[in-house]
Amino acid sequence: AQKITQTQPGMFVQEKEAVTLDCTYDTSDPSYGLFWYKQPSSGEMIFLIYQGSYDQQNATEGRYSLNFQKARKSANLVISASQLGDSAMYFCAMRGGFKTIFGAGTRLFVKA
Amino acid sequence: DSGVTQTPKHLITATGQRVTLRCSPRSGDLSVYWYQQSLDQGLQFLIQYYNGEERAKGNILERFSAQQFPDLHSELNLSSLELGDSALYFCASSGLSGTASYEQYFGPGTRLTVT
Numbered sequence: 001a002q003k004i005t006q007t008q009p010g011m012f013v014q015e016k017e018a019v020t021l022d023c024t025y026d027t028s029d030p031s032y033g034l035f036w037y038k039q040p041s042s043g044e045m046i047f048l049i050y051q052g053s054y055d056q057q058n059a060t061e062g063r064y065s066l067n068f069q070k071a072r073k074s075a076n077l078v079i080s081a082s083q084l085g086d087s088a089m090y091f092c093a094m095r096g097g098f099k100t101i102f103g104a105g106t107r108l109f110v111k112a
Numbered sequence: 113d114s115g116v117t118q119t120p121k122h123l124i125t126a127t128g129q130r131v132t133l134r135c136s137p138r139s140g141d142l143s144v145y146w147y148q149q150s151l152d153q154g155l156q157f158l159i160q161y162y163n164g165e166e167r168a169k170g171n172i173l174e175r176f177s178a179q180q181f182p183d184l185h186s187e188l189n190l191s192s193l194e195l196g197d198s199a200l201y202f203c204a205s206s207g208l209s210g211t212a213s214y215e216q217y218f219g220p221g222t223r224l225t226v227t
Contacts, residue, residue: 033215035215035216037218043200043220043221043223044114044218044220044221045202045204045221046114046218047114047215047216047217050215091155095216097168098160098168099157099160100145100157100216101157102154102155102157103154105154
């Protein structure tokens with residue numbers, strides 16, 4: 001069975017510092033995709049970054065990078081140079097086969 | 113703006129009633145997904161359609177049903193509503209079915225309140 005685990009319910013980070021949000025997963029599918037989404041207080045789900053299971057390099061999108069360690073089954077999101085607008089809920093998700101599952105989320109608070 | 117539209121934005125209804133939520137995917141996207149986000153269950157995958165055909169089912173109750181029309185818009189029907197059905201319902205779309213590499217773009221959601 002597929003499973004996504006986000007062990008940090010809440011995180012604090014100082015503005016302009018980097019922060020790592022943890023995500024571990026479990027799947028028996030040989031091919032899968034890992035995603036991170038941001039959900040601000042307004043409620044919309046914003047796609048941030050994607051990593052394919054066969055991708056050799058870690059994905060990066062601007063200030064977001066995904067630290068993919070396949071053997072450890074982890075897909076941590078790194079946000080560099082945090083901004084106040086990064087305060088939001090962050091969800092890790094995995095798509096294998098036809099289903100997508102989401103983790104419970106991590107609420108990030110950026111302090112000025 | 114993701115390009116996915118959902119109507120209505122808010123819906124308040126009573127227990128036992130039936131409602132229909134509507135979703136229009138991004139232009140060109142063939143797959144539509146429905147999710148339910150509640151405080152106690154988190155974000156749960158309900159169902160996926162690809163080009164009009166049901167492709168995958170998640171934790172969707174028998175009281176709920178969905179369909180995707182020839183113009184690719186989708187509707188989620190919720191019947192015999194219970195208080196516990198109160199949640200934020202998201203629709204998402206992506207380009208191809210069964211391909212792990214295609215990210216899903218989410219609509220703004222419909223907030224359903226059952227009183």
